[in-house]
Amino acid sequence: MGDALPPQENGTRARYAPDEIILSEATKDDLTYLAEGYYASFDAEWHDEVEPPHLRPENWTSLRVQRLATRMTPWFSEPNVRIVKATLSPSSSSYDATAPNRIIGQAMWLLPSRTKTEIVNFWRRDASDILGWREKMGWTKEFEDELWSSVDLTKWQDAEFLPWDRAREEYLGGIGHWFLGPIWVLPEHQGRGLSSMLLKNASDLADKADPPEPLYLEAFPDARVVYLRHGYQPLDGVGKEFAMIRNPPESLKPLLQKPE
Numbered sequence: 001m002g003d004a005l006p007p008q009e010n011g012t013r014a015r016y017a018p019d020e021i022i023l024s025e026a027t028k029d030d031l032t033y034l035a036e037g038y039y040a041s042f043d044a045e046w047h048d049e050v051e052p053p054h055l056r057p058e059n060w061t062s063l064r065v066q067r068l069a070t071r072m073t074p075w076f077s078e079p080n081v082r083i084v085k086a087t088l089s090p091s092s093s094s095y096d097a098t099a100p101n102r103i104i105g106q107a108m109w110l111l112p113s114r115t116k117t118e119i120v121n122f123w124r125r126d127a128s129d130i131l132g133w134r135e136k137m138g139w140t141k142e143f144e145d146e147l148w149s150s151v152d153l154t155k156w157q158d159a160e161f162l163p164w165d166r167a168r169e170e171y172l173g174g175i176g177h178w179f180l181g182p183i184w185v186l187p188e189h190q191g192r193g194l195s196s197m198l199l200k201n202a203s204d205l206a207d208k209a210d211p212p213e214p215l216y217l218e219a220f221p222d223a224r225v226v227y228l229r230h231g232y233q234p235l236d237g238v239g240k241e242f243a244m245i246r247n248p249p250e251s252l253k254p255l256l257q258k259p260e
């Protein structure tokens with residue numbers, strides 16, 4: 001994930017002013033932009049690992065967006081999910097009138113009301129089995145297999161999303177928490193404070209809840225610095241290389257820690 005963060009020292013990217021950015025909840029109409037943004041933002045090293053070239057069909061570049069958008073469709077029918085998109089306001093000098101609804105960054109959260117009783121990252125292939133998406137969507141097993149046919153599940157699920165969920169269970173099983181699914185910002189908009197806006201949008205709500213709620217995420221190595229800036233602390237047990245938590249600030253009602 002070597003290119004996840006833009007260099008800070010180049011100083012060429014001005015931060016977005018709050019009124020240049022519109023944060024709002026994404027809908028099914030946004031699926032294509034959401035899928036395109038995922039492929040554009042995460043680097044080639046990640047895509048090569050989880051969708052290795054030998055599994056890609058010839059027309060993978062066009063198919064991958066369509067397939068991912070379809071795989072994400074059930075997310076929008078699930079309760080207690082918050083998918084926040086960032087788009088540019090017409091007042092911004094970066095606004096592109098030819099693509100006014102283009103999503104330039106997004107953060108997807110599973111909310112405490114669901115994570116209290118369920119630890120299932122929606123990216124997992126088996127989320128469909130656990131949450132009944134195949135039946136709800138009217139998909140056949142064959143159709144679903146095709147949607148996943150270029151993904152190496154030993155890398156995607158067995159090496160990443162399943163162990164990440166097991167670690168989360170260890171730390172937060174039975175405790176409602178905000179859980180960050182994907183967060184990304186399009187490369188040409190990185191380094192301008194967008195992920196800070198997206199993260200603050202969630203932590204403001206978590207801090208205002210009664211009682212205030214913890215937020216948890218799995219950080220790629222290069223993104224760790226971003227989360228540290230936002231009050232997330234690395235955890236020191238299983239999955240310590242990725243697990244990070246932001247407990248409510250000291251000034252708010254302290255969260256009861258789960259005993260070891």
Ligand SMILES: CC(C)(COP(=O)(O)OP(=O)(O)OC[C@H]1O[C@@H](n2cnc3c(N)ncnc32)[C@H](O)[C@@H]1OP(=O)(O)O)[C@@H](O)C(=O)NCCC(=O)NCCS
Pocket residue numbers: 001004005006007008041042043183184185186189190191192193194195196197218219220223225226227229
């Ligand atoms: C990680 C990512 C979401 C960050 O988004 P971004 O909009 O570029 O981040 P921001 O500009 O809002 O920076 C966030 C904070 O980290 C700080 N920061 C960013 N890069 C930094 C760096 N290299 N060194 C030190 N601080 C840095 C910023 O100053 C900012 O803090 P501030 O608001 O207090 O000033 C973006 O790089 C991305 O989409 N990467 C690819 C996908 C990815 O890796 N997602 C995360 C998976 S865990």
